[in-house]
Amino acid sequence: MQLFDKKAEYQEPNQEGYYGEFGGAYIPEMLYGNVEELKHQYLDIMKDPDFQIEFHALLRDYVGRPTPLFYAERLSKEMGTTIYLKREDLCHTGAHKINNTVGQILLAQRLGKTKIIAETGAGQHGVATATVCALKGMECVVYMGEKDIERQAPNVARMKLLGAKVVPATSGSKTLKDATNEAIRAWINEPDTTHYIIGSVVGPHPYPDMVAKFQSVISDEIRKQLKDKTGAELPTHVVACVGGGSNAAGAFYHFLNEPTVNLVAVEAAGHGVYSGMSAATTQLGTTGILHGSKSILMQTKDGQVVEPHSISAGLDYPGIGPLHAYLFKSGRGTFTSATDEEALEWASHLSKIEGIIPALETAHAFAILPKMNFKPTDIVVVCLSGRGDKDLATYMSNIKM
Amino acid sequence: MSRLKNLFDQKSARVLNVYCTAGFPQLTSTLEVMESLQANGADIIEVGMPYSDPLADGEVIQSSSLMALENGMTIEVLFEQLASMRKTIHVPVILMGYMNPILQYGFERFCKAAKEAGVDGLILPDLPLFEFETIYGDTIKDSALDFIFLVTPETSEERLKKLDALSSGFIYAVSSSATTGKDKDFAKVAMYLKKLKAFRLKNPFLVGFGIKDKESFNAVNEYANGAIIGSAYIKALSTGGDINTITKNFLASILK
Numbered sequence: 221m222q223l224f225d226k227k228a229e230y231q232e233p234n235q236e237g238y239y240g241e242f243g244g245a246y247i248p249e250m251l252y253g254n255v256e257e258l259k260h261q262y263l264d265i266m267k268d269p270d271f272q273i274e275f276h277a278l279l280r281d282y283v284g285r286p287t288p289l290f291y292a293e294r295l296s297k298e299m300g301t302t303i304y305l306k307r308e309d310l311c312h313t314g315a316h317k318i319n320n321t322v323g324q325i326l327l328a329q330r331l332g333k334t335k336i337i338a339e340t341g342a343g344q345h346g347v348a349t350a351t352v353c354a355l356k357g358m359e360c361v362v363y364m365g366e367k368d369i370e371r372q373a374p375n376v377a378r379m380k381l382l383g384a385k386v387v388p389a390t391s392g393s394k395t396l397k398d399a400t401n402e403a404i405r406a407w408i409n410e411p412d413t414t415h416y417i418i419g420s421v422v423g424p425h426p427y428p429d430m431v432a433k434f435q436s437v438i439s440d441e442i443r444k445q446l447k448d449k450t451g452a453e454l455p456t457h458v459v460a461c462v463g464g465g466s467n468a469a470g471a472f473y474h475f476l477n478e479p480t481v482n483l484v485a486v487e488a489a490g491h492g493v494y495s496g497m498s499a500a501t502t503q504l505g506t507t508g509i510l511h512g513s514k515s516i517l518m519q520t521k522d523g524q525v526v527e528p529h530s531i532s533a534g535l536d537y538p539g540i541g542p543l544h545a546y547l548f549k550s551g552r553g554t555f556t557s558a559t560d561e562e563a564l565e566w567a568s569h570l571s572k573i574e575g576i577i578p579a580l581e582t583a584h585a586f587a588i589l590p591k592m593n594f595k596p597t598d599i600v601v602v603c604l605s606g607r608g609d610k611d612l613a614t615y616m617s618n619i620k621m
Numbered sequence: 622m623s624r625l626k627n628l629f630d631q632k633s634a635r636v637l638n639v640y641c642t643a644g645f646p647q648l649t650s651t652l653e654v655m656e657s658l659q660a661n662g663a664d665i666i667e668v669g670m671p672y673s674d675p676l677a678d679g680e681v682i683q684s685s686s687l688m689a690l691e692n693g694m695t696i697e698v699l700f701e702q703l704a705s706m707r708k709t710i711h712v713p714v715i716l717m718g719y720m721n722p723i724l725q726y727g728f729e730r731f732c733k734a735a736k737e738a739g740v741d742g743l744i745l746p747d748l749p750l751f752e753f754e755t756i757y758g759d760t761i762k763d764s765a766l767d768f769i770f771l772v773t774p775e776t777s778e779e780r781l782k783k784l785d786a787l788s789s790g791f792i793y794a795v796s797s798s799a800t801t802g803k804d805k806d807f808a809k810v811a812m813y814l815k816k817l818k819a820f821r822l823k824n825p826f827l828v829g830f831g832i833k834d835k836e837s838f839n840a841v842n843e844y845a846n847g848a849i850i851g852s853a854y855i856k857a858l859s860t861g862g863d864i865n866t867i868t869k870n871f872l873a874s875i876l877k
Binding site for chain 1: 674676680683684687695696697720721722723724725726748749751752770771773775780784795799
């Protein structure tokens with residue numbers, strides 16, 4: 221793997237939101253005002269001491285941070301190395317998604333917005349958004365692919381219980397990509413009062429950077445906790461699953477400019493990378509523009525966006541955040557993939573070997589561990605991005621119990 | 622001189638631009654639709670290049686785009702269909718589309734092919750100003766194509782000035798911030814258009830979004846140089862039946 225000098229370029233996009241050739245804000249004029257307002261204000265708001273105090277207080281008292289960095293003893297023995305699990309599954313609402321929604325709801329308040337819209341795939345981001353809207357008494361509308369509404373029924377119920385309106389996206393493949401289109405259209409139609417909380421490091425600048433910064437609390441904690449527990453300044457590997465890439469961006473963030481740390485991103489290979497039923501974007505994709513940013517996406521030679529496949533709704537996305545596209549293209553990140561079957565196998569295995577039932581998305585990250593040939597001296601951190609409660613129905617019908 | 626400039630030199634009021642989706646309702650109906658629009662009074666024809674994820678478009682144009690894609694429409698096929706259009710089409714023709722399919726086709730190749738086919742201008746709603754100025758604008762200019770920027774009621778005066786300076790042909794004034802095919806509050810729209818008229822743009826301006834019948838067409842023409850109709854016409858085409866009859870009746874209902 222190519223090693224890079226210590227550069228800030230991975231953490232900070234340029235002024236127009238580009239990481240290398242990827243990023244930007246390819247949006248129609250109707251969204252210009254909103255995106256521009258965000259672009260001018262997000263850094264100032266985020267740096268404001270009052271904001272920081274409120275954000276960190278909520279992360280501590282409401283989300284339950286810091287989440288533990290857990291030494292997985294049996295898994296380490298099996299893999300012949302040292303493996304720590306960053307327990308984002310223990311966050312309120314069951315996944316890392318809430319780190320971002322807490323940040324963005326506070327930002328929306330400061331922008332004077334009264335209504336929140338969001339898209340969701342697996343429903344984790346939708347639940348995390350509905351949760352903070354309930355907390356702050358804001359109106360919440362979540363767009364969700366019709367197909368995902370069917371396969372993620374418990375999360376749909378949770379959002380409704382939290383007072384959110386769930387609107388089915390019925391266009392295209394009826395999954396995350398289409399829910400994102402619908403949310404962006406809804407934003408175009410109500411730009412003044414509404415803030416759009418994007419759930420991943422995708423979308424027009426400044427969303428990829430803003431979401432990465434809110435999620436960067438993950439790697440900030442990993443660094444400190446690892447030092448406390450082992451004395452080591454840095455892990456040798458950080459492993460995370462990638463759909464759009466928000467948990468990976470958060471887990472990588474404070475290691476981006478540490479060239480000795482291997483950043484391993486695991487995409488969903490579905491039935492197999494080349495099966496025609498896959499969501500392994502970096503393997504199958506080419507440079508293009510989707511949802512307002514230039515990145516790598518799965519598309520036909522005519523530039524029509526391809527409908528991906530993954531058993532996990534959260535990874536079922538034909539694109540990838542521009543930061544990840546840059547990590548892939550520059551060689552700073554190692555991109556690999558796990559199939560539906562491997563993810564299911566590892567959901568089951570992790571449950572039995574560590575007593576932790578992971579989300580299907582997260583199970584993909586574990587599935588690549590046996591293929592990594594870790595050295596005994598390595599220190600591997602796996603971002604355990606979410607818990608598996610929402611996937612019980614899938615596990616029950618696909619795993620022999 | 623560009624066909625668009627020529628048109629506006631001769632006609633500065635009630636200019637009607639009608640949008641149609643390439644390859645809709647049938648793959649091979651593109652030219653028939655265009656000829657019919659010209660024959661029945663459209664001053665400009667805007668041909669939409671279908672995309673799987675058309676962010677700025679509402680349901681009607683989205684579903685016509687999906688159908689066109691299912692019919693097999695691509696940029697390649699469209700240019701084959703347009704290759705001989707100038708034998709019958711004399712009004713200005715502009716292409717509207719999203720950046721991604723054009724990037725895959727090749728931006729420079731696209732501009733050249735458009736010019737060769739006799740296309741007059743481009744509307745690319747998701748090509749941002751920054752990228753236009755730093756990357757793509759020169760290629761468009763080199764191909765002698767007009768480029769039409771969108772402006773909205775939220776566009777600041779400073780930005781409006783810039784977009785006007787960089788546009789040629791005309792300016793596309795979005796009646797209110799919304800996707801296509803949504804109903805509008807016309808009192809509010811009128812206030813905006815009045816302001817826009819008073820601004821004395823370098824370019825003529827046509828109003829789009831929410832123009833669907835005689836009443837709305839007349840209303841915006843109080844202030845604008847004309848209007849753009851999209852969703853309402855696509856909706857009419859979606860009912861099936863003879864393209865020429867539908868187009869004739871539709872345009873008569875607007876213009877007569």
